[in-house]
Amino acid sequence: MSTTTGTALPALSAEGLRVAYGDVEVVRGVDLVVRPGEKVGVVGESGCGKSTVALALMGLLASGGSVTGGVVSVSGARVDYRDEKALDRMRGSQLSLVFQDPLTSLDPVKTIGSQIAEALRRYSPRASRAAVRARCAELLTAVGVPEPERRLKQYPHEFSGGMRQRALIAIAVANDPAVLIADEPTTALDVTTQAQVVDLLDSLVDRLGVAVVLVTHDIGLVSEFCDRVLVMYAGRVVEEVPSAALFDGAAHPYTRALLGSLPVPGRPRSEDLTWIPGAPPPLAALPPGCSFAPRCAWAQPECSAGQPPRVVVPGPGGAGGPVHAAECRRALDVVASGRSESRADARAQEATRG
Numbered sequence: 165m166s167t168t169t170g171t172a173l174p175a176l177s178a179e180g181l182r183v184a185y186g187d188v189e190v191v192r193g194v195d196l197v198v199r200p201g202e203k204v205g206v207v208g209e210s211g212c213g214k215s216t217v218a219l220a221l222m223g224l225l226a227s228g229g230s231v232t233g234g235v236v237s238v239s240g241a242r243v244d245y246r247d248e249k250a251l252d253r254m255r256g257s258q259l260s261l262v263f264q265d266p267l268t269s270l271d272p273v274k275t276i277g278s279q280i281a282e283a284l285r286r287y288s289p290r291a292s293r294a295a296v297r298a299r300c301a302e303l304l305t306a307v308g309v310p311e312p313e314r315r316l317k318q319y320p321h322e323f324s325g326g327m328r329q330r331a332l333i334a335i336a337v338a339n340d341p342a343v344l345i346a347d348e349p350t351t352a353l354d355v356t357t358q359a360q361v362v363d364l365l366d367s368l369v370d371r372l373g374v375a376v377v378l379v380t381h382d383i384g385l386v387s388e389f390c391d392r393v394l395v396m397y398a399g400r401v402v403e404e405v406p407s408a409a410l411f412d413g414a415a416h417p418y419t420r421a422l423l424g425s426l427p428v429p430g431r432p433r434s435e436d437l438t439w440i441p442g443a444p445p446p447l448a449a450l451p452p453g454c455s456f457a458p459r460c461a462w463a464q465p466e467c468s469a470g471q472p473p474r475v476v477v478p479g480p481g482g483a484g485g486p487v488h489a490a491e492c493r494r495a496l497d498v499v500a501s502g503r504s505e506s507r508a509d510a511r512a513q514e515a516t517r518g
């Protein structure tokens with residue numbers, strides 16, 4: 165699915181990215197464009213390939229995993245995944261990754277200060293001790309850790325979960341990357357701390373101009389935080405949608421099903437929570453045609469016959485607006501039905517208030 169609009173050179177772009185573990189292709193031609201300072205969400209059920217996309221972009225796939233196709237560029241320069249040295253230079257300085265579990269990502273026997281300093285020294289080996297120290301304190305302040313001088317001398321176990329995630333984010337942005345990929349950065353945190361970490365990411369986008377790719381199973385979170393959302397199913401992006409159009413205008417039945425699992429104010433909870441029947445197909449034995457068809461309430465016989473077409477959904481911005489497209493032959497019917505449902509929701513909310 166092509167995602168290109170506008171003229172700014174993308175901070176990150178992938179075209180036709182394919183990844184396999186052994187013989188099984190788990191990412192099957194993913195396109196992604198992230199412009200400078202943009203917040204892009206990648207959402208989908210467990211196993212759809214979200215983390216694999218993140219790891220592949222970073223050149224950090226587990227052994228047995230390999231990029232089998234596609235072109236990835238960072239700030240306009242093509243990434244060569246066979247060149248380990250170049251990949252090493254790219255990590256941290258152009259693309260950074262923050263994982264779900266800060267405790268396993270931080271070294272338990274090194275102070276937080278020495279771990280941030282290590283990241284800084286990779287790209288500024290000649291910086292003075294005093295300059296590195298000052299920058300470490302500045303970074304901890306930037307990510308909202310109070311009393312940075314004292315905190316720099318502490319070990320990861322002396323930090324709370326939320327503070328550890330902040331420290332990891334400080335390491336990730338230490339060398340001013342163009343894109344920060346955050347893979348389920350809030351999953352291990354309580355709800356209040358989750359909200360604080362999301363606010364922090366937001367403020368880093370504003371202050372540093374870094375672009376963020378937020379990888380999560382939580383469609384509610386991406387709809388609030390991101391400018392655009394990519395919905396993945398069985399190794400493909402099945403819908404690309406501006407967040408503003410997500411609730412009223414989702415065009416893929418799978419996106420609608422994900423949204424259906426979110427509570428809607430004004431409707432009784434027992435009525436509104438839907439679930440998706442069945443389970444995602446095994447990637448080693450995908451059904452013919454659309455991979456979602458066996459679980460899809462909208463499916464027609466031809467959906468199982470061939471690859472679904474990419475249908476562009478006209479948006480209010482016209483041809484120059486953000487791309488909204490879905491890999492579904494019924495996309496426009498799905499949009500129309502969603503719009504009438506959301507009008508009914510609005511009436512229900514109105515009735516509750518009144």
Ligand SMILES: Nc1ncnc2c1ncn2[C@@H]1O[C@H](COP(=O)(O)OP(=O)(O)OP(=O)(O)O)[C@@H](O)[C@H]1O
Pocket residue numbers: 185190208209210211212213214215216217226227228229381447
């Ligand atoms: N190291 C690995 N070796 C073999 N298969 C793997 C490996 N890592 C992931 N997979 C497989 O690749 C597919 C995609 O997994 P991935 O972790 O990218 O999905 P995900 O959407 O991020 O899921 P989750 O939200 O559970 O992390 C799954 O079928 C998974 O079993």
